[in-house]
Each structure stands twice: as structure tokens, then as C-alpha cells.
Amino acid sequence: MKQLHKPASTRRDEEIPMSQNPPYSPKALKHPRSLPRSLNYLLKEQRLLFILVGILIGSTFFIIQPSLSYLWSASSGPRIPRSHSFSGNGESISLYDRTGVVGYDENYRSKYHNGVGRVPVGIRSKRKRIVVTGGAGFVGSHLVDKLIARGDDVIVIDNFFTGRKENVVHLSGNPRFELIRHDVVEPILLEVDQIYHLACPASPVHYKYNPVKTIKTNVMGTLNMLGLAKRIGARFLLTSTSEVYGDPLEHPQKETYWGHVNPIGVRSCYDEGKRTAETLTMDYHRGAGVEVVKETIDPSATIEFKENTADDPHKRKPDISKAKDLLNWEPKISLREGLPLMVNDFRNRILNEDEGKGNK
Ligand SMILES: O=C(O)[C@H]1O[C@H](OP(=O)(O)OP(=O)(O)OC[C@H]2O[C@@H](n3ccc(=O)[nH]c3=O)[C@H](O)[C@@H]2O)[C@H](O)[C@@H](O)[C@@H]1O
Numbered sequence: 220m221k222q223l224h225k226p227a228s229t230r231r232d233e234e235i236p237m238s239q240n241p242p243y244s245p246k247a248l249k250h251p252r253s254l255p256r257s258l259n260y261l262l263k264e265q266r267l268l269f270i271l272v273g274i275l276i277g278s279t280f281f282i283i284q285p286s287l288s289y290l291w292s293a294s295s296g297p298r299i300p301r302s303h304s305f306s307g308n309g310e311s312i313s314l315y316d317r318t319g320v321v322g323y324d325e326n327y328r329s330k331y332h333n334g335v336g337r338v339p340v341g342i343r344s345k346r347k348r349i350v351v352t353g354g355a356g357f358v359g360s361h362l363v364d365k366l367i368a369r370g371d372d373v374i375v376i377d378n379f380f381t382g383r384k385e386n387v388v389h390l391s392g393n394p395r396f397e398l399i400r401h402d403v404v405e406p407i408l409l410e411v412d413q414i415y416h417l418a419c420p421a422s423p424v425h426y427k428y429n430p431v432k433t434i435k436t437n438v439m440g441t442l443n444m445l446g447l448a449k450r451i452g453a454r455f456l457l458t459s460t461s462e463v464y465g466d467p468l469e470h471p472q473k474e475t476y477w478g479h480v481n482p483i484g485v486r487s488c489y490d491e492g493k494r495t496a497e498t499l500t501m502d503y504h505r506g507a508g509v510e511v512v513k514e515t516i517d518p519s520a521t522i523e524f525k526e527n528t529a530d531d532p533h534k535r536k537p538d539i540s541k542a543k544d545l546l547n548w549e550p551k552i553s554l555r556e557g558l559p560l561m562v563n564d565f566r567n568r569i570l571n572e573d574e575g576k577g578n579k
Contacts, residue, residue, distance in 0.1 A: 347371045348411045350453075352403050352444060353418035355382030358458065362415060363387060367395060374409060377418065378402040380432075381425055403440030407447065413454045416444045419493070421460075423486065430488035437492030438499070445503045457500045462490045 349366055353359045354375030359382070366373050372395045375387060379400065390396040401407055403418045419436055420426045426433040441457065448455040464472045465480030472478075480490045542548045552560070 347413055348374070349413045349415065350374045350376060350409055350411045350444075351415045351417060352376045352440070353382065353416075353458075355379060355384060355386050355398070356417060356421070357386070359415075359417045360386035362417070363390065363396070367393060371395070373397070374399060374411065376401045376403060376407065380420055380436075381422070402436075403443055404435055406443045408450075409447065410451055411453050413456070414444055414448050415456045415458075416441060416496075417458045419458075420489075423489075426489045427485055430485070433488040434492040434495075437489075437496045441496040441499050445499055449503060449506075455500065455503070457496055459493050459497055460489070462486070463494045463497065465490055 349371050351359055351363050351366070351373060352375075354363045354373070355377040359375070359377070363373050363375060367390060374397045376399050384398075387396070387398060391398075399407075403416075418440055420429060420433045445455060447453070461472065463480070464476060464478040467476065468479045469476045478494070480494065481487060482491055484490075539549065
């Protein structure tokens with residue numbers, strides 16, 4: 220209502236003829252007419268000071284606003300009551316409760332405040348999409364908390380072999396969290412940036428009575444997740460165990476120690492399972508070296524993956540020290556120099572072959 224009256228009164232003031240006595244105006248008396256009216260206004264009653272303070276508060280808010288909204292989104296997501304039951308019985312259940320805005324979890328807020336607080340004011344790292352297999356387990360669920368607190372989107376894959384839904388229930392209302400009930404021994408296709416592979420029966424009680432399941436999860440599960448990582452170009456992390464050292468002959472055990480493992484004992488399903496998982500991970504890692512070749516030949520070339528010849532070693536580097544000592548032989552051309560030469564040679568051979576065929 221005030222707004223309706225104000226313009227009307229202004230308009231009435233403007234209609235007063237100049238010849239009539241103007242109403243008393245202290246403004247006109249205090250300041251010389253030469254000063255622009257806006258400057259006049261600013262100098263009055265410390266308004267300039269108020270404006271400067273306003274600008275300062277405004278800029279401060281906009282500088283820290285990304286961090287504030289980050290904190291807010293991490294902490295204010297709707298949560299479901301503790302009594303909420305997980306009814307998903309299909310292959311995939313999403314814990315995002317679209318209807319259950321029932322409260323605000325203070326613990327959730329303070330917990331996440333610590334994590335986000337490390338991000339410098341105004342700087343926001345790129346939000347990643349991450350898969351955590353075994354994310355409902357002890358270690359996994361803590362990792363998931365950290366990743367969510369960091370601001371990433373997390374998908375947990377777990378078959379609940381030993382994991383508990385209670386470990387992740389506090390994240391159920393968070394739109395950046397999703398839970399998929401899935402056994403990693405079966406392939407799964409997802410688009411993510413990173414894969415943390417933790418799924419594994421991890422205590423003797425479980426793996427001793429389910430040895431085949433244990434080694435199967437370690438071998439097939441790891442293969443599936445590595446295959447996924449390779450297909451989508453995701454970074455991969457495997458959680459191994461100090462049990463890969465078996466009954467060690469070296470103490471303490473450094474990462475360089477290869478271990479002393481009984482391959483046929485009752486614990487082998489776990490020890491050897493994790494060792495194989497490590498082997499697979501390193502083989503895939505070395506396989507990525509295929510890229511390093513592409514660069515020297517033709518960076519725009521596409522790579523086609525084909526089945527390898529059976530039993531073909533993944534890596535070979537014969538020790539040539541004897542050849543050097545006894546025959547005084549050693550390679551003179553480095554791999555980087557040699558690859559293009561080899562490619563040219565093959566190209567010429569193929570072209571000559573084709574020409575030969577054409578002449579027939
Ligand atoms: O270093 C260790 O000893 C172990 O630490 C963690 O295991 P942890 O958190 O202690 O054990 P659990 O609480 O049992 O978590 C394992 C998770 O994997 C899940 N899992 C297990 C087996 C399976 O086939 N699939 C699967 O998703 C379980 O349900 C559970 O959520 C890691 O998850 C293991 O990979 C590692 O071997």
C-alpha cells in the first residue's frame with residue numbers, strides 16, 4: 220500500500236507551479252547547487268559510509284557463498300527416521316527417500332563441517348562420481364562418509380554378505396548417495412570417475428566357511444570392476460590386506476616383501492584371493508601402458524582390444540646382463556626411438572604386400 224501512495228504524492232509535488240512559493244526545503248539550503256544531486260545525497264548523513272559498508276558485506280557474502288551452499292547441501296539433506304525399513308528387494312535399491320523430509324540431523328552437519336572446512340574459501344574442487352564396492356562394510360562405510368563430506372556423488376555396491384544397512388542408513392536422504400544391492404561377481408555397467416573396490420568377505424569366520432565365494436569375489440569381482448574401470452576410463456583403488464604376506468618370514472613386513480603364503484591352506488581363499496586381486500590390478504595398470512605406444516605412433520589412432528594369445532606373458536624384460544658381459548651386446552635404440560621405426564617397417568611391408576597382390 221505504501222508504494223501506491225508514494226508515487227502519487229511525488230507526482231503532486233511536481234505539479235506545483237514555479238511561481239507559487241515552494242515548500243521549505245532544508246536540502247537546497249545546506250549544499251551548493253553546483254554539486255550533482257546524487258553526490259549531494261551520498262554526502263548526507265554518512266550515507267556514503269553506509270553504502271561502502273554494504274558493498275563490503277555483499278562482496279564477503281558472495282566470496283564465501285559457494286562454501287556455505289556446499290556446507291548446506293551436505294548437511295541439510297532430508298533424513299529418514301531410524302525406524303525406516305529398507306524394503307528394496309530387487310537388484311537395485313536407491314536409498315534416496317523422495318518423500319521423507321522429516322528432520323535435520325545435527326550430527327550429520329557437524330561431521331561434514333570438518334571435512335568441507337579444509338576446502339579453501341571460494342574454491343570448489345570438481346565433484347566426482349564414485350563407486351565404492353563393499354561400501355556397507357566397516358571400512359567402506361567410513362570411506363563413503365568421507366567422500367560424501369568431500370562433496371562427491373557416491374554409489375555403493377554391496378551384496379550385504381557381511382555389510383549392514385545400518386552403516387549407511389544416515390545417508391539415505393542424501394541425493395548424492397545411492398545404494399545398489401549387487402554382487403560384484405556379476406558385471407555391472409555404471410558411468411563413474413573413480414572406483415574404490417573393497418567388496419570381500421573379510422573375516423576368517425566368513426571366509427573359512429565360504430572359501431569358494433571368497434576367492435570368487437576376489438578374482439571375478441576384481442576382474443569385473445577392473446574391466447569397468449578400463450571401459451569407462453575410471454581410476455581404480457583396491458583394498459588389499461596384510462594377509463597377502465601369509466605367515467611372514469620377514470618382520471615387520473614392507474610393501475616390497477613378497478610373502479610366505481600357503482596356497483592350499485584354509486586361509487588361502489582370502490590370502491591368495493587378495494594376492495590375485497593385486498596381480499590383476501597391476502596387470503591392468505601395466506596394460507594401460509598401451510596408451511604410452513599410441514602417442515609415439517599416431518595420437519589420434521583408436522585402440523582396439525582383442526583376445527590375447529593363451530599364456531602370453533603380460534610383461535617381458537629378459538635380463539640381458541650375460542649377453543652384455545659375454546657377447547658385448549646391448550641395445551642401442553631406445554623404445555621411444557624404436558617404435559616409429561618399427562611402425563614404418565611394418566607399414567612398408569604391408570604396402571609392398573598389397574602392391575604385390577595388385578600386380579598379380
Ligand atoms: O583389510 C581388510 O582386512 C579388509 O578391510 C575391509 O573389510 P572390512 O570393512 O573390515 O569388512 P566388512 O565390514 O565385512 O566389509 C566388507 C564389505 O564387503 C561386502 N561384500 C562382501 C562379499 C561380497 O561378495 N560382496 C560384498 O559386497 C560386505 O557385505 C561388506 O559390506 C575391506 O572391505 C576388505 O576388502 C579388506 O580385505
